Amino acid sequence: MTEHAGLAAWVKEVETLCTPDKVHWCDGSTKEYDEMMQLMVASGMATKLDESSFPNCYLFRSDPSDVARVEGRTYIACREEENAGPTNNWIDPDQLKETMRGLYQGCMKGRTLYVIPFSMGPIGSPIAKIGVQISDSPYVVTNMHIMTRVGTRVLEVLGSAGEFIPCLHSIGAPLEPGQEDVPWPCAPVEKKYISHFPDENLIWSYGSGYGGNALLGKKCLALRIASVMARREGWMAEHMLILRLTNPEGRRYHIAAAFPSACGKTNLAMLQPSIPGWKCECVGDDIAWMKIGGDGRLHAINPEAGFFGVAPGTSYDSNPMAMDTLKSNSIFTNCVLTDDNKVWWEGMDEPCEHGIDWKGREWTPASGEPGAHPNSRFTAPAKQCPAICPDWEDPAGVPIDIFVFGGRRASVVPLVRQALDWDHGVYLGASATSEVTAAALDIKAKLRRDPFAMLPFCGYHMGDYLQHWFEMGDKLGDKAPKVFYVNWFRKTEDGRWLWPGFGENARVLKWMCERIDGKVDAVETSIGLMPTADGLDLEGLDIPAADVEELLRVDDNAWKAELPDLREFFAKFGDRLPPRMQAQIERAEQFQRA
Numbered sequence: 001m002t003e004h005a006g007l008a009a010w011v012k013e014v015e016t017l018c019t020p021d022k023v024h025w026c027d028g029s030t031k032e033y034d035e036m037m038q039l040m041v042a043s044g045m046a047t048k049l050d051e052s053s054f055p056n057c058y059l060f061r062s063d064p065s066d067v068a069r070v071e072g073r074t075y076i077a078c079r080e081e082e083n084a085g086p087t088n089n090w091i092d093p094d095q096l097k098e099t100m101r102g103l104y105q106g107c108m109k110g111r112t113l114y115v116i117p118f119s120m121g122p123i124g125s126p127i128a129k130i131g132v133q134i135s136d137s138p139y140v141v142t143n144m145h146i147m148t149r150v151g152t153r154v155l156e157v158l159g160s161a162g163e164f165i166p167c168l169h170s171i172g173a174p175l176e177p178g179q180e181d182v183p184w185p186c187a188p189v190e191k192k193y194i195s196h197f198p199d200e201n202l203i204w205s206y207g208s209g210y211g212g213n214a215l216l217g218k219k220c221l222a223l224r225i226a227s228v229m230a231r232r233e234g235w236m237a238e239h240m241l242i243l244r245l246t247n248p249e250g251r252r253y254h255i256a257a258a259f260p261s262a263c264g265k266t267n268l269a270m271l272q273p274s275i276p277g278w279k280c281e282c283v284g285d286d287i288a289w290m291k292i293g294g295d296g297r298l299h300a301i302n303p304e305a306g307f308f309g310v311a312p313g314t315s316y317d318s319n320p321m322a323m324d325t326l327k328s329n330s331i332f333t334n335c336v337l338t339d340d341n342k343v344w345w346e347g348m349d350e351p352c353e354h355g356i357d358w359k360g361r362e363w364t365p366a367s368g369e370p371g372a373h374p375n376s377r378f379t380a381p382a383k384q385c386p387a388i389c390p391d392w393e394d395p396a397g398v399p400i401d402i403f404v405f406g407g408r409r410a411s412v413v414p415l416v417r418q419a420l421d422w423d424h425g426v427y428l429g430a431s432a433t434s435e436v437t438a439a440a441l442d443i444k445a446k447l448r449r450d451p452f453a454m455l456p457f458c459g460y461h462m463g464d465y466l467q468h469w470f471e472m473g474d475k476l477g478d479k480a481p482k483v484f485y486v487n488w489f490r491k492t493e494d495g496r497w498l499w500p501g502f503g504e505n506a507r508v509l510k511w512m513c514e515r516i517d518g519k520v521d522a523v524e525t526s527i528g529l530m531p532t533a534d535g536l537d538l539e540g541l542d543i544p545a546a547d548v549e550e551l552l553r554v555d556d557n558a559w560k561a562e563l564p565d566l567r568e569f570f571a572k573f574g575d576r577l578p579p580r581m582q583a584q585i586e587r588a589e590q591f592q593r594a
C-alpha cells in the first residue's frame, strides 16, 4: 500500500471502473515472482523449463493474434492533432478516453488487479522516472520484475507527494463466474488501444498482453511519453543502445547507437571485439535517457533493467553474451519447446528435430513453418549479462562520446562515414533508412525511412523532434558527441555479404574512436568524412582489397537517385520541418548536382 494520496485515489478509481476480484500491491520480491509463476504454471499459461539446463526459466505461448506491437492501434492523443504530426495516429483525448472507459468498464472481472510501482533507471537517479502500472496480467507483472526495478523501494522514494506516471493496462478479457480461462487472454485487434496522453503524462493500454503493448515502462513510457518530457525539460529519450569501448591503453569511449528493428542492435550492444586489447561492455540494448551533466557533456542511463530480445537468430555464434544472459531466471515467449523441456528457435546453434511450436502444435523442421514466431522473445535480467558494464547502474550515467546511426542496406550506403558537423549528423539520423527485408537487391519499394529509429516511438511531431536535436547540439557546443553512420549489411550484386559484421564491427568503432582523438585522417566526400584507404584496422581480417574499396565507395549517382524520395518524406513535416534540416537537404542536393 501507499502513503501517496494521489496514487491511492487513482488505484481506487481504476478498481471501481474495472471491478477486479482482488487488488495486489507488488513488492517486487523473489517470493512474489515465484508465486506468480507457480500460479501461471498451475493455470496452464506457463511451462517450467528443465531446471538443470534453464534454471528458473518459463515458456509462454501467446494467442496467435497477439504477437507484436500494434503500431496501427497505437495513439498519441495530445490536445492538438497537429502536435502529433504525420507519423503518429491521433484521436482527440476526450473522445479516446470515452471509448476506452467503455472498454475498461468491468474489464477485470474475475481477475486480480496488480499495482506495479516501478522505476525506469536506477532508483533515485536524477535521470530516473517513477511509473506505476496497473495490470490484470500476471505475465506482465513477472516481465516487469525483470525489465524494470519494481517494488516497495520505489514507493518509498515516491513518498507521499512524489511524481509518477500512471500506466493503466488491461488485457481486456473479463471472466464471468464459472467461465474457463484461456492460456493467453486478450481482446481482438479492433478493440486493442495503446494510448498515450502526453499532455498529462498518462498511458492507457487495452486488449494486448504482448511486449511493448503491455510492458508499459518500455516503449510507452521510456520512449513515447519520455520523448515529450525530454523536449519539455531539455534532455533526450532515444531508441539507442549504450556501450563502453575501452582501448588497449585503458581509454574509455561511450557510444550510443540507434538502429531500426532487425539491424542487430542487441548484438552490437553485446559486441565482443575481434581486435586484440579492445574491450566492449554493455550499458543498455534498447533505450537511452540522456541529460547534460555539470561537465557540459551528455550523460546516458539505460532506464531498463532487462533485455526483451528477439530470440530467432540469437546464438552462441551471433551473440554469446545474450545466450549466457538468458540461460537462467528468464522468460521465453513464443519459442519452440523441445522434447527435453528446453527452448529453441530458428538460428540457434544446434538444430531441433522435434518439439512443440509457438502455436502449441507438434513441430519438426519438415513442418514448413518456423517453429518459433519471428518475433518470439526472451526477457532476461541485464545484470546476468557477462559483458554488462560495471557502471551500468551509475545514477549519473556514462558520458557519451559518439552517436551512431544506421540501417540495413544491401547497396549504396557505405560501411561507415562521419558527419561533417552536428547539423549534418542530425541530417544523417533523420534520413536513416532500412530494408524491411534484405532478401533481394531490388530494394526500392521495400525501404522504410525511420528517422533516428524513432518512427514508432516519438510521442510528438517529428519535425519538432528534429528541431529538438538541433537545439541540444547548440546547448552541447563543442562537447557534443561526434556523429557517425554505419551500414554492416552491404552485399555484392550476386548477394554475397561484403562485411563480416559481428565482432569485426569493432574495427569500425575503433576508427570512430581514433577519429575523435584526431589519430586518423579522413577523406571529405559529398556524403561525409570517409576512412582513408588504410584508415580502418583490418589486420588479421581476410577480406579482399576490392571488397574494402566497394564498402567505402561513394556512388554519387546512386545518392542522387535517393534524394527525391527523401525530399518527399521530409515534405510531410510541412512548416514544422526545421529550416536547418531544409538547409541540409539543399546542401546534399547541391553536392549531388555538382
Ligand code: OXD
Pocket: 212, 261, 286
Ligand atoms: C523492440 C523494438 O522491441 O524496437 O525493441 O521493436
Ligand code: MN
Pocket: 239, 286
Ligand atoms: Mn527497440
